[in-house]
């Protein structure tokens with residue numbers, strides 16, 4: 001088997017590393033210690049999303065593989081990263097006509113448990129949805145890094161890429177896409193900002209979704225988010241986003257709160273949050289795994305497994321994930 005180097009240790013690089021590790025395949029990881037979006041992500045995994053209440057692409061299949069994958073790593077690392085949740089979907093009067101129709105039709109209907117009548121938002125209707133989870137991505141990345149570091153598999157210096165390696169897998173997230181590494185991408189990266197708040201005595205256990213969302217992370221603390229900005233991929237937080245997020249928190253928290261953190265990251269997007277994996281068209285030793293978009297927690301286990309199987313035995317990569325298909329369409333739009 002050729003030596004594999006994984007460049008970048010966010011969610012993509014970490015999941016691929018675990019897939020290789022559990023199959024006994026040798027690899028090393030190079031990470032330059034920049035703060036990628038995995039260090040900021042809320043890690044929400046939910047079936048029904050967005051203003052149109054649509055069911056996420058390949059949701060059932062991805063979630064069925066995600067939970068056991070993360071659970072297996074929890075067992076190895078003696079920690080918890082995957083937190084199952086119910087969703088409280090708030091629907092306000094101005095959107096009621098449109099939204100209720102969408103929620104109670106098509107694939108979304110299967111995820112609705114029923115209406116909650118006793119709740120804290122007097123003007124809204126609240127519906128309970130099942131099948132969601134929060135993946136604590138930042139904790140997962142830290143614990144994964146510590147584990148592979150203790151096995152001597154991580155190198156934090158850029159020059160390490162120059163060392164001979166048979167296969168290099170580029171998992172650089174938004175930094176890789178913006179630097180066009182290792183090839184020219186058509187990226188659609190979107191900046192996102194997020195608040196962490198402490199709400200006093202609220203004790204909400206569900207993920208509350210309205211205009212934005214608010215997810216419990218323990219000790220009456222919550223993440224509130226998130227902004228989407230395709231025009232600016234500058235790092236750092238902004239005043240405008242802070243104002244918007246505080247307004248969301250006020251709508252969703254139904255009580256007093258204090259802000260304990262405000263963070264920003266760049267989502268690595270190349271098409272509609274559908275990742276791209278596999279070799280470069282003109283060099284099969286250069287391999288990519290990028291474009292996890294805004295739903296990386298959900299799809300990274302399946303996508304990393306397909307890539308690992310391709311690296312090990314040349315197994316087929318699904319057409320809608322395949323790098324060869326993606327780059328062919330880029331050159332012949």
Ligand SMILES: Cc1cc2nc3c(=O)[nH]c(=O)nc-3n(C[C@H](O)[C@H](O)[C@H](O)COP(=O)(O)OP(=O)(O)OC[C@H]3O[C@@H](n4cnc5c(N)ncnc54)[C@H](O)[C@@H]3O)c2cc1C
Nearest residue numbers: 008010011012032036037038041043044173192265296297
């Ligand atoms: C505000 C916000 C909220 C989000 N919420 C959610 C959510 O609720 N659910 C969800 O599933 N996803 C969410 N996401 C998206 C999620 O963060 C991504 O899907 C996923 O974490 C991307 O992982 P990645 O490994 O591709 O990229 P990254 O996390 O950016 O990791 C890439 C790593 O590669 C390293 N790197 C890059 N180039 C090099 C190089 N040349 N040499 C060495 N190292 C290199 C970088 O330092 C970085 O550590 C959110 C993102 C943001 C910004």
